[in-house]
Amino acid sequence: MTQAQTLFDKLWSLHRVADCGDGVDLIAIDRVCIHERTGAVALKGLEASGHGILDPARVFAVMDHIVSFRSGRGRDEARSPGGEVFITETRRLARKAGIHLIDTDDPRQGIVHVIAPELGIALPGLSLVCPDSHTCSLGALGTLAWGIGSSQTEHAMATGTLRVARPRQMRITVENSLPSGVSAKDLALHIIACFGVSGGQGCAIEYTGEAVSALSIEERLTLCNLSIEFSAFTALIAPDETTIDYLQGRQYAPDASMAAAAAANWRQLHSDQDARFDHEIRLDARDIRPMVSWGTSPGQSIPLGSAIPADADQQALDYMELRAGQSVDNLAIDGAFIGSCTNGRLSDLRAAAEILAGRQVAANVRAVCVPGSQAVRQAAEAEGLDQVFSDAGFEWGASGCAMCFYAGGETFPPGSRVISSTNRNFEGRQGPGVRTHLASPATVAASAVAGKITSPADPLFAA
Amino acid sequence: MEPFKTLTAIAAPLAIDNVDTDQIIPSREMKSVSRSGLADGLFAGWRYTRPADREPNPDFILNKPGFEAAQILVSGENFGCGSSREHAVWALAEYGIRAIVAKSFGDIFYTNCTRNGILPIVLPGAQVDSLLSAPPPVELTINLAAQTVTAPGFEASFDIKAFPKRLLQEGLDPIGLTKLNLPEITHFLQADRQARPWVYSTAPESD
Numbered sequence: 330m331t332q333a334q335t336l337f338d339k340l341w342s343l344h345r346v347a348d349c350g351d352g353v354d355l356i357a358i359d360r361v362c363i364h365e366r367t368g369a370v371a372l373k374g375l376e377a378s379g380h381g382i383l384d385p386a387r388v389f390a391v392m393d394h395i396v397s398f399r400s401g402r403g404r405d406e407a408r409s410p411g412g413e414v415f416i417t418e419t420r421r422l423a424r425k426a427g428i429h430l431i432d433t434d435d436p437r438q439g440i441v442h443v444i445a446p447e448l449g450i451a452l453p454g455l456s457l458v459c460p461d462s463h464t465c466s467l468g469a470l471g472t473l474a475w476g477i478g479s480s481q482t483e484h485a486m487a488t489g490t491l492r493v494a495r496p497r498q499m500r501i502t503v504e505n506s507l508p509s510g511v512s513a514k515d516l517a518l519h520i521i522a523c524f525g526v527s528g529g530q531g532c533a534i535e536y537t538g539e540a541v542s543a544l545s546i547e548e549r550l551t552l553c554n555l556s557i558e559f560s561a562f563t564a565l566i567a568p569d570e571t572t573i574d575y576l577q578g579r580q581y582a583p584d585a586s587m588a589a590a591a592a593a594n595w596r597q598l599h600s601d602q603d604a605r606f607d608h609e610i611r612l613d614a615r616d617i618r619p620m621v622s623w624g625t626s627p628g629q630s631i632p633l634g635s636a637i638p639a640d641a642d643q644q645a646l647d648y649m650e651l652r653a654g655q656s657v658d659n660l661a662i663d664g665a666f667i668g669s670c671t672n673g674r675l676s677d678l679r680a681a682a683e684i685l686a687g688r689q690v691a692a693n694v695r696a697v698c699v700p701g702s703q704a705v706r707q708a709a710e711a712e713g714l715d716q717v718f719s720d721a722g723f724e725w726g727a728s729g730c731a732m733c734f735y736a737g738g739e740t741f742p743p744g745s746r747v748i749s750s751t752n753r754n755f756e757g758r759q760g761p762g763v764r765t766h767l768a769s770p771a772t773v774a775a776s777a778v779a780g781k782i783t784s785p786a787d788p789l790f791a792a
Numbered sequence: 793m794e795p796f797k798t799l800t801a802i803a804a805p806l807a808i809d810n811v812d813t814d815q816i817i818p819s820r821e822m823k824s825v826s827r828s829g830l831a832d833g834l835f836a837g838w839r840y841t842r843p844a845d846r847e848p849n850p851d852f853i854l855n856k857p858g859f860e861a862a863q864i865l866v867s868g869e870n871f872g873c874g875s876s877r878e879h880a881v882w883a884l885a886e887y888g889i890r891a892i893v894a895k896s897f898g899d900i901f902y903t904n905c906t907r908n909g910i911l912p913i914v915l916p917g918a919q920v921d922s923l924l925s926a927p928p929p930v931e932l933t934i935n936l937a938a939q940t941v942t943a944p945g946f947e948a949s950f951d952i953k954a955f956p957k958r959l960l961q962e963g964l965d966p967i968g969l970t971k972l973n974l975p976e977i978t979h980f981l982q983a984d985r986q987a988r989p990w991v992y993s994t995a996p997e998s999d
């Protein structure tokens with residue numbers, strides 16, 4: 330009898346090329362994705378060292394981080410001063426290297442973690458790396474995907490492999506169903522708040538259980554996206570029929586000649602009944618409520634309607650200009666942002682638009698929506714969502730990372746309080762002195778309308 | 793990369809948990825497609841009273857008397873969490889930091905350190921706390937071969953995997969090392985193309 334295996338065990342042994350000793354294996358890398366912010370420097374490093382790229386057909390360069398989010402932006406237009414060079418250098422180096430290039434004006438362009446599923450670059454059972462920490466999002470498809478540094482990116486491109494220490498494994502089982510109005514974002518923030526930002530340190534986490542199976546692929550991507558904020562090595566969700574349906578017909582997904590064989594292979598990718606994990610967490614989905622962060626780390630989050638803990642970290646309170654014991658509900662906001670690889674997909678925009686329809690953003694609030702990809706933007710426009718956002722007073726941007734992180738250039742002013750559908754509320758993350766409160770798109774939309782942090786369940790939004 | 797043998801240097805205490813890579817090198821400080829020119833932006837949000845005019849913040853540890861020549865940082869939990877940007881490590885290395893002692897590290901940051909000549913050392917919380925509370929400035933001696941950290945009245949040993957240890961000790965190029973495995977890699981790819989042809993059907997012509 331072979332030993333019961335976890336999903337992660339199966340993916341790991343599928344990619345194990347050699348044992349390097351000391352718990353480290355040489356792991357085959359099926360896909361490398363890079364973006365202009367941290368990828369160009371890796372291409373440049375390879376050029377300088379003279380190491381070629383082993384298989385350029387499996388490397389994808391995407392422009393997302395510092396591209397302008399102005400509607401009608403120019404081809405090289407960056408949102409940060411001097412940022413054009415990252416765009417032009419990436420373009421030049423990618424062409425020279427013969428890798429795939431998804432340029433600023435390509436209709437497929439968008440945030441790398443948003444377009445990798447859209448285009449079928451990420452598939453179940455594949456290993457995928459990218460010099461970006463939120464690469465763990467792609468575990469939502471059953472892809473073994475994790476973020477690395479630029480030196481390791483060079484290594485992966487040059488050798489098609491990485492030396493990786495086998496991580497520990499954790500299973501998070503979420504039983505029962507999420508209450509209505511509670512999203513995957515709330516679930517993720519709930520987990521990080523309960524177990525701390527180091528709670529998943531170094532682990533490959535598999536999410537499972539009734540509430541997880543019920544999530545759409547887009548929601549699964551949101552849940553896995555935040556796993557790096559839980560210090561995980563990466564996250565995984567076993568591929569199922571939802572996954573197989575989602576991938577059908579996507580550009581780099583298996584074509585008709587291979588689809589059946591691929592699907593049969595993917596259906597094997599799940600943890601065996603008796604598989605053992607180093608850590609197990611069980612949660613009841615019914616306990617979860619809409620969440621909002623109060624501090625400068627995603628773990629510093631609380632359910633709406635509750636108070637900041639009495640022992641809250643003082644540096645975080647000072648930065649956020651808050652007091653322990655205070656509630657964050659009804660805090661006046663200056664800005665609202667919907668977008669990013671966490672919550673910039675069509676279902677996120679729909680959830681926000683449902684609240685915004687026929688309503689207005691409060692005076693004094695600057696509200697911005699930036700679809701995660703051009704495909705999302707197009708699909709949203711086809712449904713008239715752009716109109717809903719504009720009528721409500723939201724700016725409607727061109728796709729990319731936009732205001733998720735500050736790279737110089739346009740952002741919210743210092744000291745402003747912003748409710749944001751992103752994943753990081755670090756000091757200065759959205760701009761010097763900007764105070765970020767993380768929440769779901771519905772909560773961001775509700776707060777934008779109310780002008781203060783407000784639950785989408787507030788009577789104000791009763792249909 | 794400069795090989796790492798032993799290091800005796802001033803250790804600067806940064807008694808905070810979750811120091812993220814956005815704090816180590818703010819994104820606005822990454823101005824060109826390059827691994828250099830980053831030291832000036834190291835900890836820019838904390839090190840300068842106003843990052844724009846580079847006025848040193850006297851309260852920040854690296855600006856305090858006795859810490860100008862610090863080559864070691866001591867910090868709390870989860871040092872280097874957040875963004876994967878290797879620029880954080882390049883900035884630290886360019887500034888002159890050769891080792892970081894912490895209670896734990898962000899995974900990506902840890903690996904990035906070992907690829908750039910910086911030794912990341914995990915010590916138990918109580919030992920780190922005693923270093924953080926010692927009357928400053930402390931001079932630490934780190935011996936990589938023996939895997940020890942010592943100072944007058946202080947002695948600790950740490951774990952490190954064989955591969956990163958070798959990279960640091962010998963200042964090696966990991967790509968060159970892995971290329972020695974090319975026969976196994978080729979063998980793997982041949983078999984895998986048969987087993988999972990859809991992995992390899994992404995020719996750029998289809999763009």
Ligand code: SF4
Pocket residue numbers: 394440441442461463669670671729730733734751752
């Ligand atoms: S949207 Fe934000 S978190 Fe996501 S990849 Fe872009 S900068 Fe990173």
